[in-house]
Amino acid sequence: MMTEWKNALEAPLNHRTIREFKTDEVAAEVFEQLMEVARRTATSTGMQACSIIRVKDPEIRQELANVCRQEYVARAPELLIFIVDQHRNSEILREMGENPAKAGDMDKFFQGFTDACLMAQNVNNAVESLGLGAVYLGSILNHPAKTIEVLGLPKYTFPVVGLGIGYPNQNPQQKPRMGMELRLFEDRYQSFPGEYLSRLNDYDQEMTTYYDFREANRRSDSFTLQVVQKLSGGIPERQAMMNQIVAQGFDLKLKP
Incomplete structure (x- = not known):
């Protein structure tokens, strides 16, 4: 039993952020398994209100790298962007004769946001357990409006976090954590x-x-x-992010 525990905990306890990858592509069957892990991730009230954009176009990658202010973003063998996705459910409401705005309150936003975070972490865990490496890219929110524009995100969606994946080409020191x-x-x-x-x-x-x-x-x-x-300090676009969330159709329902 102890050996099984040790094997199960080895990857998460040895987590390191990898920013430089080998040029090797992630095999199609491996990617498919990672997406199956994403699909099976827990989701709030079963609404499955998050999606993934797999970015392959070099120009879009470069634009995202510019937003992130990190040139290595464009070079990751796989680049995934996890998003709040209530657009799909809003369209289901519309087709069912209901008001699509019901998908746009802040409760629904945070359900999708939490779903996206859980999915990204689940995929990262699977990546590391397979001997690959990954880097989280919260920096896609340095300029939310630009990320939304570049990815063509419709109403009732919002970017949450990116994940670069590949075979490590560096062996960084494990970053210390507080007790x-x-x-x-x-x-x-x-x-x-x-x-x-x-x-x-x-x-x-x-x-x-x-x-x-x-x-x-x-x-x-x-x-x-x-x-x-x-x-x-801070980045003005990040500090004013609520404005962009509202621009995507989500209703804050703030009290006057």
Whole structure:
């Protein structure tokens, strides 16, 4: 039993982000199995409100790489974009004589968003268990309107995350993670005002030993410094993302 556990946990416990891939294509039968994993992923209330766009056109790949500000996006052997997809259900409503806008409230949006996240993670797990590598691309949301335009996304859809897949052509160091004592709570959320810097001191030191391949093998800053840097800045298009969600037909139903 312990051997079975070890085998089952080996891939997730050794997760690494892979950004450089060999030129080898992912075999058709492997891709089909990955899509079967995607198809069998859990879905909120059985509505299956997410879809995948497999991007093969070099021009579209390059435009997405520009949005992501990451040139390697265009070179991944497989590039998948996971999207909220209530468009299909809105059209079913229309064909059934119902109001298609019923598919566009925020509950339905978040059902589709959660479905897309679960599906992407499920596919990633399968990818790594097969000895392939992957990179998540939240950066497709650097400019949501452009991503929507490039992918031709209709009303009641929205991009969630990308996933580049292929055979690893690098062996990056595993990125450190903070201990679960600050992320696992019992019954209620536990806060530690005034203690976070001291509680994270060891993790900060560990992070400074990590080499990030994105920065030409430069050592990483401490985690707490990264928090200051990343939360103090931001990309305007990402910060105004709700506007684009509304433009795609979803109703926030905000109280006046």
